[in-house]
Amino acid sequence: MKARVTVMLKTGVLDVQGEAVRRALGTLGFEGVEAVRQGKVIELDLAATDKTAAEAEVAAMCEKLLANTVIEKYSVEIA
Amino acid sequence: MKAAVVTFPGSNCDRDLAVAFEKAGAEVVRVWHKDSALPQGVDIVGVPGGFSFGDYLRCGAIAAQSPIAAAIQAHASRGGYVIGICNGFQVLTEMRLLPGALMRNAGLKFICKPVELVVATTESDYTAGYAKGQRISVPVAHHDGNYTVDAETLARLQGEDRVAFRYGDNPNGSMGDIAGILSENRRVLGMMPHPERVVDPAHGGADGAVLFASLVGKMALA
Numbered sequence: 001m002k003a004r005v006t007v008m009l010k011t012g013v014l015d016v017q018g019e020a021v022r023r024a025l026g027t028l029g030f031e032g033v034e035a036v037r038q039g040k041v042i043e044l045d046l047a048a049t050d051k052t053a054a055e056a057e058v059a060a061m062c063e064k065l066l067a068n069t070v071i072e073k074y075s076v077e078i079a
Numbered sequence: 080m081k082a083a084v085v086t087f088p089g090s091n092c093d094r095d096l097a098v099a100f101e102k103a104g105a106e107v108v109r110v111w112h113k114d115s116a117l118p119q120g121v122d123i124v125g126v127p128g129g130f131s132f133g134d135y136l137r138c139g140a141i142a143a144q145s146p147i148a149a150a151i152q153a154h155a156s157r158g159g160y161v162i163g164i165c166n167g168f169q170v171l172t173e174m175r176l177l178p179g180a181l182m183r184n185a186g187l188k189f190i191c192k193p194v195e196l197v198v199a200t201t202e203s204d205y206t207a208g209y210a211k212g213q214r215i216s217v218p219v220a221h222h223d224g225n226y227t228v229d230a231e232t233l234a235r236l237q238g239e240d241r242v243a244f245r246y247g248d249n250p251n252g253s254m255g256d257i258a259g260i261l262s263e264n265r266r267v268l269g270m271m272p273h274p275e276r277v278v279d280p281a282h283g284g285a286d287g288a289v290l291f292a293s294l295v296g297k298m299a300l301a
Contacts, residue, residue, distance in 0.1 A: 013227065016185050016252070065144055068137055068173065070180045071227060 001046045003058045004077045007067045008039035042066055051078050080105045080298040084125040085151070087112045087142045092128035092164065092275060099275035100125065103291035104299075115146040117154055122298050124151050128165030128220070128273060138181060138223045139169030148174055160294070161267045162205070165221055168259070168269035177260055177269045178236070179228030181221075185252025189222040193284070195247030196258055196272060200240045203265045208293030214247060215286035217272040224271040226253035226260075236260055243268055 009015050015037050022036040044061075048054040058076045067074040082100040084107055086093045097107045108118045112131075117124065131142035142148065148170070155161050155176055163171035171177045184190060193216045198209040209215065228236070233254055236242055244259040251271075259270025274287030 013182075014185075014252075016183050016187060016225070020187055065136070065140060068140065068180055070172070070178075070229075071182065 001048050001051070001054055002079050003044040003046055003054060004079070005042040005044065005058060005062060005066055005074055006039060006077075007042065007062075007072050007074045008037060009071055010073050013071050039072075054078050080122050080295050081108065081118075081120050082106070082123045082125055083108050083110045083117050083121040084127060085110045085112065085147055086127070087129070087131035087145065087170075089131045089133055090127050090129035090166070092166075092273065093125075095273075096125045096127045096164065096275045099278045099287065099291050100295075102278055103288065103295040105291075105295050110147060112142065112145040112147050115150060117147075117150050121154065121159070123160035123162060123294065124154055126151070126161065126163040126167030126170050127275075128167060131166055131170065134166075134223075137169075137173065139166055139171075139173040142166075142170045143173035152176065155262070155267055158264060158266060160204070160298075162294075163267075163269040164273055164275060165219075165224075165271055168271055169223065171267065171269045176267050177262060178232045179226055179260070181223050181271070182225040182227045183223050184221070184225050184250070186250075189220075190224070190250050191218070191220040192250075193218045194250055194258075194272060196244045197247055199242040199245050200261070202240055203243060203261050203268065204294050204297040205261075205268045205290050206243055206293070207297060208289040215289075216277070216284050217274055217287055218276050219250060219272045221251070221271055224251040224253065226251075226255075226257045226271070228254060239263070241265070244270055244272070 018036040018038040277284040277287040
């Protein structure tokens with residue numbers, strides 16, 4: 001079973017890297033990019049076969065290590 | 080007074096921190112990240128600067144889950160002292176020993192230079208040797224020192240006089256110009272600047288020596 005975790009900065013937390021990317025896109029001539037938010041994607045290969053249990057376990061991983069919930073939010077997709 | 084200085088893979092200020100403690104009169108023991116207990120009789124744990132675990136995932140995130148981190152957490156919850164400097168500050172926030180997080184510098188650049196700090200409180204064993212409002216020069220060397228915290232916690236930190244140091248001229252975008260903060264019991268200090276790099280005039284300054292001398296002096300009295 002595979003899990004895909006997306007970690008993004010919470011709404012309202014200033015993303016200085018995303019803002020730099022937005023400005024660079026403008027410099028390259030890509031107009032109309034109003035905002036850029038940068039995050040990370042983490043892919044996990046799991047031995048688990050039960051989707052619900054896997055979801056709960058990956059959520060626990062996010063809370064403990066994969067995301068810093070002070071500034072970041074996460075979402076989990078299991079496939 | 081006994082200080083334990085932790086080394087993670089990628090720590091690079093551990094020796095400097097040990098020397099700063101020794102110079103102030105402390106006995107220093109070195110601790111490895113895989114150790115699951117602190118040596119007997121440790122009064123303060125020093126979490127040094129560097130790039131623990133290569134800053135993988137997030138600065139300090141993996142170090143915060145190491146075996147020694149659990150021992151540091153237990154030490155702090157018993158009322159023990161902990162100082163985290165630079166990457167050490169990042170580790171302490173990742174451990175939730177201190178609130179907030181250190182994000183990428185607002186200017187996106189690694190900053191390595193002496194900065195002016197304002198001593199924001201003298202109500203701690205770390206800062207008691209300074210005068211309130213005193214301006215000192217301490218170097219910073221970080222890429223992720225942009226202190227970020229929610230508005231409610233920021234107000235609480237300020238209301239409870241828990242900001243230890245502020246930047247004279249904010250180099251990294253930190254909220255409230257915060258360079259260092261204290262825990263609720265004022266025994267855990269996290270700061271981005273490196274006081275251990277200015278403990279001898281030969282370093283180009285000795286403003287950091289006051290912090291270590293104050294700490295060792297206060298503990299000798301306790």
